[in-house]
Amino acid sequence: MALFSQVILHIALPVPLRRLFDYLLPSELETDAIDVANTIEKVTIGQRVVVPFGRQTLVGVVLAVDTHTDQDVAKLKPALSFVENQASFDAAQLQLLNWAAEYYQHPIGDVFSMALPGALRSPKTIDEQLPKVLQKCDELPDKQALPKNAKQIHKLYDVIRSGSFTRDELNKKDITSTTIKKFIDKNWAEWTTSGQGSSAVTASHINEGLALNTEQAIAVAAINAVNHHQCFLIDGVTGSGKTEVYLQAIEHRLLNQWQVLVCVPEIGLTPQTIARFKQRFDVPVALWHSAMTDKQRFDTWQQTRSGKARIVIATRSGIFLPFKSLGMIIIDEEHDASFKQQDGFKYHCRSLALYRAHQANIPVVLGSATPSLETLYNVEQGKFSYLQLQRRAGGSQMPTTHLLDLNRCQTQAALGQPLIDEISNQLDKGRQVMLFINRRGFAPVLMCEECHWLTECGRCSSFTTYHKNSNLLICHHCGFQHPTLHQCLGCGSTRMTPVGTGTEQIESNLANLFPATEIVRLDRDSTSKKGEFDDKLNKINAGQPMIIVGTQMIAKGHHFPNVSLVGIVDVDGALFSSDFRAAEKLSQLVVQVAGRAGRGSIKGQVWLQTKFPEHPVIQDLVNNEYKDFAKYALNERKMLSLPPYSHHIILRAESTIPDLGQQWLSNLSGYLSDYEGLSILGPTPAPMTRKAGKFRHMLIIQSQSRPYLHKLVNWLLENLDTIQKDNRIRWSVDVDPVDLS
Incomplete structure (x- = not known):
């Protein structure tokens, strides 16, 4: 057999394990020892690859390729195939995602999978996913040669003579699928991939902005004067015109042919925001949020990657998009807790934005009327530039x-x-x-007036909320639903009354x-x-x-x-x-x-x-x-040595057995108790002790030194299987938590 096994692919797979997996090259790419170096050069880091994993077939990402492995080469399986020859992640994304997985202590394969749009988590190529347009072929005859009474044929003929159109655009023009098929069968038209290139932005693409007051003008001038990495906090009272400052700073970046990412905390803010941005800028503006379909998200991903989308308005996961020429990141309402992902990969959009901007050497603008204490602390430490808007715009x-x-x-x-x-x-x-x-x-709850029994959720330490319009009792924590009760389950009384x-x-x-x-x-x-x-x-x-x-x-x-x-x-x-x-x-x-x-x-x-x-x-x-409250609160945090004057990592444990999580965390804390510079808080029951049938406990690890804290927790997680493995426990890590529930 040829010595193709010397080429080892190190692959990130979407599984809950904190490691890479080693595979051989796909069998059709096997080579001999002489060609190993050339073969390694042909494999692109960031390529998607299809591999066997147990009884499953998974799509992973190649993060390294060499001739070394810690495994027995004879037991390694070959990958099935590369999805395509191009990388799905550029160098900047690879660096960002590797850092994010390490910093937030999350399985690296899960991080890379989450950064892809759903359409690319399958073994389909990027080209296969690109939107198709119908365009005319050279064989399209003169109009006189068409049947005279074929109205649909004449209609489509006139349409495709004027340009290329997607299927949705043709549907809106009432062109039938039968007519389209007839044109394709006769080689009069064909489906082709639509162009994804970008065009230059000029002053003609930008409408005039509003007149700025002195504070706004100073803020815009400060941001526009920077061509390197710097973080600005715009601390502006509500209604002070922060959005106008964003728009005029964006204008400067667009005219220099950069792309801009604008992160907003809620999907609900995007319609109003995008309308204002489109009114100002005659350039492609793309959206990215969880309510979009896989196809819509892929379109935004590809337009961002090609440079066509000049402005992207996104919720937190937009920070992972593959920009061709990112020139500035704006985080609006930077204090908002929804910028921190609470399930699965528990990252914070603001922290990743700061890392990505430093990596790309571009400015970040944080805006809020109520900045987070962490951000104000960074201003106090001289890490962020402070811009104030103390007056409302427009009088x-x-x-x-x-x-x-x-x-x-x-x-x-x-x-x-x-x-x-x-x-x-x-x-x-x-x-x-x-x-x-x-x-x-x-x-919030129904109560029996006789025995004071309350409608509790059977799976959570919580009550079910009474929804009168839908006639349901719903738990807002686990989603459990039950038809509204008209009789007490405690004493049988029918005197049920809403409370709250x-x-x-x-x-x-x-x-x-x-x-x-x-x-x-x-x-x-x-x-x-x-x-x-x-x-x-x-x-x-x-x-x-x-x-x-x-x-x-x-x-x-x-x-x-x-x-x-x-x-x-x-x-x-x-x-x-x-x-x-x-x-x-x-x-x-x-x-x-x-x-x-x-x-x-x-x-x-x-x-x-x-x-x-x-x-x-x-x-x-x-x-x-x-600002008076924030000053007092920061002093209080300093005295108590709470964040941002210290750093937290929470280990959470869930189990269907009531006290098992507490015992498991208690044993873990014993391995950390001898280290100096650490404070171990707990383990304690979570504020919501039971959720979705699981009993929840948490252990808070605190230190004045962030690197020291991460180093110790990283050691703990690397040795967890050796120290204490228990399949009855589901555990997670929350770095820099913002919610203790």
Whole structure:
């Protein structure tokens, strides 16, 4: 046999194992010892390859090729085939993903698989996935030679004479598949791959922007003056015109023929954002988020890779896209927790953006009215440049804040009477009112009035939320659903009553209080169908008097100029959390929601309802600015040696056996307890001890030195199978956690 086995492929596979897998070359590429060096040169790092794995066939990525292996060469299997001769990842992506897998302690094959669009996780080539267009062939006859009464044939003839069209475009022109097939069979037309090239951006592609105030002009000038890696924080009050600063900074990059990535925290922000970007720039603007189909995501991936897409507006996973000429990254609402992936590969988009920008030597712009304490700490340390926008753009004023003590007033529909009166007053003036409550459904729980039994989720340490419209009890943690109970499972009583308030109940009660006023509800339930969210946004932007009721979906980034009053229905639940970040998250949320008021010519007002008006966080929100809270909170974190003045990694363990996770983590902590410079917190039950039938425990490892912490945890994970293997445990690692639940 030829000595082709000397060439070893080191492949990342989409399996939950922290290692590469060694394979031989596919059998059709076997070579002799003389050609080994040439063969290695022909294999491209970043190529996708099909390999056998147990009884499965998997698509992996070649990350190294050489003549060395730690395995017995005789036992290595050959790969089945290379998917194509080109790499699916460029050098910058390979470096980014290798770093991400190492830093976040996640299986490398899973990281590479996640960075591919779904269409490329199968053994199909990139060329096979490219969009096809129908174009005319040289054999297309003169029109006079066509049958005179064949209207469809004449119609398609006229269409393809004018250019090339996708199948969707032909469908919109009412061209039938039969007619298309007839043209192809006669060699009058053919399907070809559409061009993916990019064209130069000129001043004619850019519409004039808004006039900048002094603060905005300084920010734009500072960003545009930089042609190397630098991170800017734009700390701008709500309505201060951060987006206009982004747009004018983007203009400078586009005219220098760069691409720009704009990351937003929520899918809900993309329609409004993309409309504004397309209005300003006559260049290809692409979208990337989880609600897109595999085909749509592949199209964005390919347009980004070819350089055709000049601006990409994306949620967190857009940070992995393969840009041809990336010139700047913008992270809007950088404080938002949704930039941290909470399941599977637990990465943070902001951290990866900073690494990628450093790698490409380009600027990063972070924007927020309520910057995270980690970002403010980096400003304090001189790592980030600080740009402030302290005035609202266009002359609009900051809203007035009112504290409503629910202990001292009558309530209707979960609203204090003074707030109801003010809502009525604003509606009479033709204005819009927004009410925020961070609980969807009708009520958080149903309760028996006889024995006080509550509708609990059988799989979680939680209650099922009552959804009146769908007549269901739903657990918002594991997704369990059950038809609404009309009889207590504890005592058999039929006196079941909803306890607490959700968006459905607020909407229903407001309809009774204000029967002549339109109520628009914005939450995940009311916008689940395609197009519903955009329809509701268009209705709000029409400016007619109405009441908008919503969850966090309405809190971020939206510009509703006719909203004069914002009511925050209930913040008390967040005041007594076990999470040390709770006060920060609450302050950010309240400031962001309040920022929806008075963005037009009307001075807005914010009403904050609470039963704990003397609570220091509430007093801080009412009497001071966010920067005052942040300064106090950073000092508090410093005294307690909490992040960002220290670093955390959480080891989580889940099991169907109640105390097994705690025992498993306790044994692990013993291996770390002798090391200096480490604080071991736990193991403790997670705040939600049981979720989806699994009992959850966690161990927090803390250190002042990030490299030291990573080194020790990396050692622990590498030796985990030797130290302590238990197939009854499902464990995960969370580096730099933002949620302790």
